[in-house]
Amino acid sequence: MKTGVYILKSLRNQRYYIGSSKNVEHRFGQHNAGRVKATHGLLPLELVAFLPCETVTEARSAERRLKNYKRRDIIELVIGDKKFPWEHLRA
Template sequence: MKQTGVYILQSLKNGFYYTGSTDNIENRLTIHNKGWVKATKNMRPLLLMRFVSCNSITEAKSLEYRLKKYKRRDILERVIEDGIFPWDYTK
């Protein structure tokens, strides 16, 4: 089943995170784990930590780029844990 959205992967090799967007999460995860993506080729195996559904690939790419601006590990871990994006935090 095709699903459009933003995803966060974690490398089981080195613990690093990778953020991306797709219109087919199952296929994209397979592509990452086969080593066909230059950015994650040396991070395999990769585990899907969080997937957030979007209405369109345009929306997914927008969320991906916004999320990639936050480079801190603790912010990504918060998104993984509770699904709250940094711009949605309440003080």
């Protein structure tokens, strides 16, 4: 995988974590190895959605937008549709 924003789901308590990285595959490994403070209490995790981005700046912006939704039902719609709400704005 490459640069992008991702959603992880805890298999332990069904909570979601939203993040971004320039190497999502590597970052996901860090999360599941317990090396990320924000998610070490949520292990194990599964990757449930990924939106590739051209740059880290774009990925960080997308992460902030997704985190602004906050509501679980909206995040689950994003995961179910495999489509991020702002994708239609991308060229």
